[in-house]
Structures are given as structure tokens and as C-alpha cells.
Amino acid sequence: EPEVTQTPSHQVTQMGQEVILRCVPISNHLYFYWYRQILGQKVEFLVSFYNNEISEKSEIFDDQFSVERPDGSNFTLKIRSTKLEDSAMYFCASSGINQPQHFGDGTRLSIL
Amino acid sequence: GESVGLHLPTLSVQEGDNSIINCAYSNSASDYFIWYKQESGKGPQFIIDIRSNMDKRQGQRVTVLLNKTVKHLSLQIAATQPGDSAVYFCAELPDRGSTLGRLYFGRGTQLTVWP
Numbered sequence: 038e039p040e041v042t043q044t045p046s047h048q049v050t051q052m053g054q055e056v057i058l059r060c061v062p063i064s065n066h067l068y069f070y071w072y073r074q075i076l077g078q079k080v081e082f083l084v085s086f087y088n089n090e091i092s093e094k095s096e097i098f099d100d101q102f103s104v105e106r107p108d109g110s111n112f113t114l115k116i117r118s119t120k121l122e123d124s125a126m127y128f129c130a131s132s133g134i135n136q137p138q139h140f141g142d143g144t145r146l147s148i149l
Numbered sequence: 150g151e152s153v154g155l156h157l158p159t160l161s162v163q164e165g166d167n168s169i170i171n172c173a174y175s176n177s178a179s180d181y182f183i184w185y186k187q188e189s190g191k192g193p194q195f196i197i198d199i200r201s202n203m204d205k206r207q208g209q210r211v212t213v214l215l216n217k218t219v220k221h222l223s224l225q226i227a228a229t230q231p232g233d234s235a236v237y238f239c240a241e242l243p244d245r246g247s248t249l250g251r252l253y254f255g256r257g258t259q260l261t262v263w264p
Binding site: 043068072078080081082085087092095143 | 183185190191192193194195198238240249250251252253254255256257
């Protein structure tokens with residue numbers, strides 16, 4: 038069964054550094070999402086992306102965040118200058134038309 | 150704003166019993182609901198979904214019930230197995246006429262199945 042894949046599984050970064058989280062969505066999906074989950078808390082929406090542009094973003098997704106689909110298969114989330122509170126699990130999801138969102142297994146981001 | 154929550158944070162059941170996991174939502178305009186299962190170290194895994202024009206939907210060993218009158222959603226797992234042990238989330242999508250868009254997640258219920 039096709040699945041969303043994310044790399045790396047764990048990323049450790051110094052505060053203030055840039056980090057790029059990578060995702061390969063399911064191949065025939067057109068809608069892409071990033072969510073995050075701080076330890077012990079709910080899964081929170083960050084951003085959705087369709088047709089090479091952001092469809093919606095939450096209040097969490099400030100100017101430090103950006104997304105990109107650099108080629109036909111990858112979808113990336115960049116955090117420009119990481120903060121301690123950015124430590125969380127980051128999940129990528131994708132969906133097709135009238136289909137539920139399918140999630141990857143996440144990247145654990147640890148900011149030191 | 151939208152709010153999705155769960156009645157119980159933990160649920161323990163004996164193997165072979167049926168499990169019922171509940172979820173309350175606050176946005177009466179919500180149109181689409183999904184149940185996800187999250188095992189330790191993994192991402193949310195799709196289990197079953199339901200649109201607001203339905204009140205029941207069945208899958209393999211799972212049934213989702215939607216009561217729009219009281220804004221309540223439940224997931225029933227028949228003959229619960231040890232492999233069902235996980236955190237279960239309900240997620241809600243406001244009325245958009247499609248399954249696309251921002252999902253609002255509940256806090257999750259930890260289901261533990263003991264032999």
C-alpha cells in the first residue's frame with residue numbers, strides 16, 4: 038500500500054539554526070499538509086499546500102516557516118531560525134480528491 | 150472556533166471484548182470526521198471516516214457512529230486484539246463540501262488491551 042515517507046526520523050539542531058524536514062507524499066495525491074505534535078499534546082495543523090501554493094496556514098506557521106515542493110515528488114518544511122519551542126514531532130500528510138489525509142511516521146525535531 | 154475532544158483519556162479492555170471510544174465536537178457545521186490510530190513512534194493511521202449525511206459507517210471490525218444532535222462521535226472496535234492497543238484520535242473538518250482542508254484533532258484516548 039502506498040505511504041507517505043518522511044526523513045529524517047530524528048533531527049537534532051542547535052537553537053537558531055535552519056532545519057529542513059522532508060516528505061515524499063503518496064504519488065497520485067495533490068494536496069499536502071504539515072502538522073506538528075508537541076509531546077503530550079494534540080496534533081496541530083500548520084499548513085496545507087495545493088497547486089504549488091499555500092492553501093491555508095495556522096497561526097503557528099509564522100514567517101520562520103516555509104514550505105516548498107521543489108520537484109514532482111518531494112514536499113519540504115523549512116524552519117529558518119529554530120527556537121526551543123519548535124521541538125515536536127512533525128507530520129506530513131497528503132490526500133487525493135475526496136480522500137482522507139494519510140500521514141507519514143513523522144520527524145522528531147529536537148532543538149538544543 | 151472548532152473544538153474536538155474526547156470523554157476519556159484512557160480505556161482498558163480485555164482481549165476479545167468490544168471497545169467504544171467516544172469523541173465530542175463543538176462545531177455543528179463540521180461536515181467530515183475521521184478516526185486515526187497512532188501507535189508508539191508512528192504517525193496517525195487512517196481507520197475510518199464518515200460524512201455528516203450519514204449516522205453510521207462500518208469497516209472491518211470497526212464502526213463509527215455519528216450523532217449530530219448531540220455532536221458526538223464514537224468508534225466501536227469489535228473483538229479487540231492486542232494489536233489494537235494505541236492512541237485513538239478523532240479529527241474534524243469544518244463544512245467545506247469536501248474532504249480537503251485543515252483537520253482539527255482531539256487529544257486522544259489511549260486504548261490498552263490486556264489478555
